[in-house]
Amino acid sequence: MANKRVTLADVAAEAGVAVSTASLVLSGRGAAVRISTSSQQRVRDAAQRLGYRPNAVSVGLRKGHTSTLGFISDSVASSRLAGEMIKGAIEAARDRGFMVFVGETGGNTTLERQLLDAMFDRQVDGVILASMLTHGRDLPAELTRTPAVLLNISTDGDLTLPVVLPAEHQAGRDAAAALVEAGHRDIHLIGAGPGPDDVRTISSAARQRLAGILEVLGENGLAPASGRDINQWLPPEGYRAASALLEKGVPEALLCFNDRLAMGAYQAVQEHGLSIPGDVSVVSFDDASIAAWLHPGLTTFALPHRAMGKRAADLVVDVIEHDRRGTDQPAPGSGVHLIPMPKRDRDSVRQLDR
Template identity: 40%
Template sequence: MQDVADQARTSKTTAHYVLTGQDQKLRIAEETRRRVLRAATELRYRPNLMAKGLRTQVTRSIAFISDTVATEAYAGNLVYGAIAAAAEHGYLLFVCETGGDPELEASLIGDLASRHVDAYVYASLFTREVQIPAELHFERTVLLNCLAADNSSPAVIPDERQAGRDAACALLDRGHRRAIWLVGEPGEQVLAGAQRTEGIRQALSDAGTELAGTVDCKWWPEPAYEQFGAFLDDGGDPSAVICLNDRVALGVYQALKARGRSIPTDVSVVSFDDSDLAAWLQPPLSSIALPHRQMAAEAIRLLMTDGALAEHPVHVAMPVRLRESIGPPRS
């Protein structure tokens, strides 16, 4: 600031008022204002935001803390959406990844607090219940893609139940009513699986039908290939399959192909997540998309809202991506 004042041949106070947009308070002459601005440009002057933050307690920065989101391409849109939304509001985003290490997490939060960040986004790669770090209990925080075990914090999550209904309806709309099988792990320990399955069962029940059964397997291609292949070898004859994510669908595709069954002529397939796999598979896979970018933008929007944060989770709609993997039931 002093360098700018010296080059503009004015006082430091005058330079301060010009560079902070308060020149009208001192009725600074236009010629002087221009000299100050020209000197600031020539010297590449930038205000000390850290010092300003110490004075005002507002740093226009947000911390994004995650388990493994930042290095996981699958969830990259969570980070991208948060960065873009923060920038739209004139905020800088600090992205920190803990790897699930509670000691590292506490250390990172302490470092961020010392930098006087204004708010926190606490994110998870998979939708699940989390224990919020004690250090965040008194900070302005929104959970992203996760829920507090005690419902103590506002959260933004995908609308998994409606996604389940939409997946079932995609099959019902093409005429499927029988031999619809679910493949994946629908237990309560996987929040998305439980909610998706609940939505599927509701939609089928409303249509007067139900799932024929479940092929239980982990959410990866290898176990899906093995378990679904064994199901087919034991006489399983599905008309349609609902996979609980795209990786499961890859295993189902391979198992069907290995046994000479065609998609969608013999078996229709629909899935969830709409990862890159969905478009790469042949035929392209119908999938219900995870709206990661929209969820992150909503989390930032909530933080920007004046006053108290919402107590109930915000559910973001999951878009339906229909492709060539669904056809009518075979005659």
């Protein structure tokens, strides 16, 4: 369609110099190879005038790198949160001059390999492998061929890749602390617990949140008043768990393992004619969009998906640039990067005066 791109040759012709001269000038090496100021100016003017933009494909072929990243996740769309992760990654990448290919596997390993191949074929400089499920998994061997970062994937292997994860353990501590500091003693867990091994979900987040919670309760001489280990963290389950609790009396505080459980708990509490936070305090994790829409606003600890995506992209680019420099220093960033889960303080916790 339409007029083809302006090439370096066009610029060179317009400026009356050789292609190599134009290349040198535009890549900033003009002074270094002693191109006269006037010629340099002519080249730059010509480029400007013609609206020259280097063909990245050609540059990629010649230089062997493409300023391109691959982002592969098992589910782009399943949650708003996945979108945030991608967004963070894309933005960080752009700030560093990279574009990103996005692929989605739906958990299919064959597809994952195909996507990786398709990306390597296109000479991506690095790869971010993301999951929405945060659990251990085997990694495709190809990942060692290129800088790579794991995003929201905890691996068991002794892998030296950088790994970006939410600080679930700390969030567990913070959530428990929020209730304890508000004066609560009668704290019921919905989603996992009461024991440290009562965790049914595959999600390793559950285990860590629980550990953090129990730690803080223990430090305050407390234990969960009850716990309900649930496999599917969805509103109906939260509803059921809270309803069961309400049969036996009014719990002082509910610590829900995610916002959907909390949403169900809200429904149960409110159907019982009780008020949040007047009668029951609720704290949760994730900061899904419903957290803000519930009545009253739900105090929750946000999964920092955006920040995680950004960190992951920054890490791959760090590694890429490090490799490019070719120094002997060890690759940067390997190891686990925990991104804090910030508290979204809303109106579901009552301050008791004890």
